[in-house]
Amino acid sequence: MLVALLESFGRRALQLFETAGQIVILFVQTLQQMRHLNIRHAIVQMSHLGVDSLPIVLLTVLFTGMVLTVQTAHEFIKYGAQSSVGGVVAIAMGRELSPVLSGVVVAGRVGAAITAEIGSMKVTEQIDALRVMATDPVAYLVAPRLVACVFMVPVLVVFADAIGVVGGYLVATLYAGIGSFTYINSIKVFAVVNDITGGLVKSMFFGGIIAIVGCYKGLTTASGAAGVGRATTESVVLSIILIFISNYFLSLVLYR
């Protein structure tokens, strides 16, 4: 019983390491294929990514900025620290919440779409058709998506930072009774440029994770009708897990 449990645990762990290794290999291959990057394809992917994700990213961070302000304002006012609220909201949004939440939203929207598209190409032999026509699927499909995600997710995060702080401002001034000047001044006093840029650096990593995991899961989709659906779910789950794990280590490095 215990042995069987350990065995199955060990097997799962081995599988996980194997997957991780293959994802790293795909990443390295993609970097090697960058010289064949089709810029036009990358731009098309960027515009898809932006259009698909911007509204839902903004909605998510707007309410996050608002709820964060409700909670901090409530506690901080008790201790007479209302002049810290704006800074806390801005730093929390810039360093952690905007990049992570945007990453999660993009994983759900764009990562899923990447896996579904490439996965259905895989099961209908379109990937083989690319290879037969002397076109490397990594250069043709993965490279533009990696570039699009790495550069577009930070763009989304810039908007997310702004909207999160605006959401906080609305709640601070209209609900919590903190003055407009106090909120804005607090941001100026506490927040520094690195609070934003650090978040942007993180979001580039998250974009890379979403693209490579999405493409990997698509390219390894098992045939059969259930294959694409399963791959899509696995892609989103794995991307989100890796975003949270890498976020911790990126925070350690970027904000020590």
Next chain:
Amino acid sequence: MIQIQLKHVDMSFHGRPVFQDINLEIAKGEVMVIIGPSGSGKSTILRLIIGLLKPTAGEIWINGEEISGYNEERMNVIRRHMGMVFQYSALFDSMSVGENVAFGLRQHTKHTEEEIASIVRRKLRMVGLTGQENAMPNELSGGQKKRVSLARAIAVNPTIVLYDEPTAGLDPIMSNTIDRLITSTRRRLGNTGVVVTHHMASAFEIADRIAMLYEGRIIETGTVQEIRNSTNPIVQQFIYGRKKSGTMTERGLDQL
């Protein structure tokens, strides 16, 4: 002159052998038809020839080069002179018919857009789809998709064209159309053809020579006449649906 040669080729998937010691020579300009029951490894032979799969053992020679050890980059040089028609067409479903046919030209030639448009027009006319450039694959019938796939395969004037079950799932009239296209393509381009099928009528119509794959071996190779007159009971059973005379095999009994 021998253009394609398989020497002592073994192939297994995950340790399970599909065939052993396959030997096959295909001359330049010849149409070789490979027949055999489904699951006997016919598609696998085509995939080995075009390098989508690597053999477990043995050698594969294309135009005097032994390709079984080639990496993807070297293989792509060989593939520029090859085309393949997939069993389920494998058209790029995000692209129009015209873009599908133009794909290889755009990727690998320096033709201008006007030249490409004129080549695409000519190839579509060859397969009887004049003026269908802007149709999307999902608007086409199975037979039309097959013909687009053929036009795409021959767009770059390959010297070798591989056909995987080009008539499977088509009505007899459309099957006949495809058979005539394979013959007329060869007449115009002078290319070598390797056709996998289990339609005996097609095989007799288009073949110069026929090879029969059965239980992991090539049990008979010969001209159409030689195969028709084969004394091998399995060949007889396969091409006439049952044996001409003699004892019933188990399979024959099953069909009663």
